[in-house]
Amino acid sequence: MENLTCDILVIGAGSGGLSFAAGASQMGANVILLEGHKMGGDCLNFGCVPSKALLASAKVAYGQSNGAAFGVADQVPQVDYAAAKDHVRDVIATIEPMDSVERFEGFGVKVIQEYGRFVSSTEVEAGDHLITARRVVIATGSSPLVPPIPGLGTVPYETNETLFELNEKPEHLLIIGGGPIGLEMAQAHVRLGCKVTVLEGAKALGKDDPELAAIVLDNLRAEGVEIVEGALASEVRGGAGAIEILTKDGASYRGTHLLMAVGRKPNIEKLNLEAAGIETTRTGIKVDDSLKTTNSKVYAIGDVAGGLQFTHVAGYHAGVIIKSALFGLPSKVKTNHIPWATYTDPELAQVGLTEAQAREKHGDKLEVARFEYHHNDRAIAERKTKGLIKAMVVKGRPVGVSLAGHQAGEQCALWSMALANNMKMSQIAAMIAPYPTIAELNKRVAGVYFSPKLFESQFVKRMVGFVQRWMP
Incomplete structure (x- = not known):
């Protein structure tokens, strides 16, 4: 020793x-x-990096089959699932030297x-x-986390630690767990040509604002992902290529592969x-x-x-x-400014309090400003108009922001800075975003917050009238 x-x-x-x-x-x-x-741990080898790499492959496949609206003929993508996994491994290998x-x-x-x-x-x-x-x-x-579901011990299944080594494209992927990992992989696989069924025991994306989560879930369903909520698995049976999941309500779901994505x-x-x-x-x-x-x-x-x-x-x-x-200096952790994002298309992001949390904590002091993506010119140009940003504001300062839509994860960073530094909505409103960018959404939601105070205030209107009468 x-x-x-x-x-x-x-x-x-x-x-x-x-x-x-x-x-x-x-x-x-x-x-x-x-x-x-x-x-490099889980993020590099089994989590953030490989999942985003596979989502990138799926995005290319989806683009090939959905180009008509842009004047580009739709094509059925020729997906090589094993090659997509090679892309994942290459991305990991490229980043690996840093760790x-x-x-x-x-x-x-x-x-x-x-x-x-x-x-x-x-x-x-x-x-x-x-x-x-x-x-x-x-x-x-x-x-x-792999829960003790009866029968699971004898049925082959994947987790995020094994999925990215799978080179055989699943014909029908069953996913237990409707959180970020489960739904990101659901969309990746349906875009790569798999049939996908997601079983969630409670509410899919249940930790996020339900109004914004619905935007993501509706889009996933429109792309062909079957999402079943309130479906608590009671038994798993079968074998490789023929797996069956029974739920407590008596329903049965069959597929060829199983991904466990119920937590950590x-x-x-x-x-x-x-x-x-x-x-x-x-x-x-x-x-x-x-x-x-x-x-x-x-x-x-x-x-x-x-x-x-x-x-x-x-x-x-x-x-x-x-x-x-x-x-030896005092230093304490804070959580109010920590953002998170789910990298589906559209993305889902959150920093600070959701609307429900803010209402519970602040009551009548809360004001909620909303701005929808379909009013953003860049979103219109790229046909990415499904989305919404909500800012929860108390006494002129944001206490939480929820976003669903194109680049929601990117836009969330600004609001993390705002919460970390106790900034005011007036400081967000003072920002100048290049036109046309998705980032204008942040300024516009701040504008929505101030609009009633400026345009509906009788005091402001009287003041303007007075100044206009007397200004030389």
């Missing part, structure tokens, strides 16, 4: 772990990084490709290494957290608002911390704890 010491030990080389390790090492800390699986062992060793990080296991409050065992660290950062992420679980099994005095909750490791665990020398960031499970949240967490772990 080799004994090692360091200032900072990072367990997990996903988005959060890599961000923190690189920053801490370049600022002068002695950093060791452990990764027992793949550098490689070599790159991080270049930053001065000692990378050990082993899983870590606590043996005391400050010691972690990794392979034949025993590491003593002043501070430990747990960034082990999450994995697909924190990766904590290998850590032996009890040895370090680290408590857990139902959703992950218990942390305070500075992301410290019940062991004051150990932090948990990203998915494993049990909050919002997004790559950009893990990166944000890394920035929060840099101040505390390296400089």
Whole structure:
């Protein structure tokens, strides 16, 4: 056993772990990084990157079969599903060097490709290494949650960790789970020529504003995705190429392949957290608002911390704890400005409070400004007019924004900045967006907020009349 010491030990080389390790090492800390699986974590290898790459292939196929409105003859796309997966793998390989062992060793990080296991409050065992660290950062992420549905143990199924290695195009893909992962993959596969059925036990896209979620769901159904809500799976049976799902209401759904997309679980099994005095909750490791665990020398960031499970949240967490772990400065995590997006077509995005949440919290103080995509000239030019932006405003400041439509994920970033900096709607209204762009939607919704105050105010009208009479 080799004994090692360091200032900072990072367990997990996903988005959060890599961000923190690189920053801490370049600022002068002695950093060791452990990764027992793949550098880059879930996002690079099984999540954000491959899913968006497959969606890009699907978008090209959809464009070939839907060009008539632009004066381009529709064609039946000749989809090579295995080649589309080669495209996915090429995208991963292109990004991979940014997360490689070599790159991080270049930053001065000692990378050990082993899983870590606590043996005391400050010691972690990794392979034949025993590491003593002043501070430990747990960034082990999450994995697909597979519920104990009767029969599932004998039926072949995919998760996001195996789907992108599948080269055989599914004839009929069954998806259990109507959240972002399930619906993104549903649209990708229906556009690539598969039949797709999505079974959701509650409401599809249930964490988002239902009015905006409906815009996305209606479009998916129009493209041929069968989405069944309130369909709780009670049994799975059959075999490869002939899978049947029974639901609690007595319905039956048959397909050739099955994708499980019902949620995520924190990766904590290998850590032996009890040895370090680290408590857990139902959703992950218990942390305070500075992301410290019940062991004051150990932090948990990203998915494993049990909050919002997004790559950009893990990166944000890394920035929060840099101040505390390296400089001993107080630093607390905030969630009100964290955006999320579902990359279907149209996209769905949210930052801050939904309308329902804002009404519950602020009551009559809430004002809601709405602007629809079909009034945006760029959306009209590109025939992307299905969409809506809603801004929830309290005392002149946005407290949440919901978007559904073309580039909703891109537009959401502006509102994250607004919430992070406690900006006013007047500052959004003062923005100048190039014409014609989708970004004009943000300015226009701010204009909608101010319109009644300017154009329906009798005081304003009297003031204008007075000035016009007396102005030389």
